[in-house]
Amino acid sequence: MKDLLSFLINKITNSSEFEISETEEEGRVIYNVKSDPSIIGLIIGKSGRTIKNIRKILSVRAVLEGKSVAVSVEEK
Secondary structure (H helix, E strand, O other): HHHHHHHHHHHOOOOOEEEEEEEEEOOOOEEEEEEEHHHHHHOOOHHHHHHHHHHHHHHHHHHOOOOOEEEEEOOO
């Protein structure tokens, strides 16, 4: 699932200036995306639409794998 998230962000931003860390708490996988301030706007999108859609795509994949997932975005 980390590969899927990396692929989506890479294609949306056309940049590889981000890092993804993965933690697991109580059966929930949490992805923390740290990126340059210049591409954070592209990841979040207008009114948060892009990050919401990224979360929806990952949640579909998580349901297929029997997991729960969360995604957060921060500046480096």
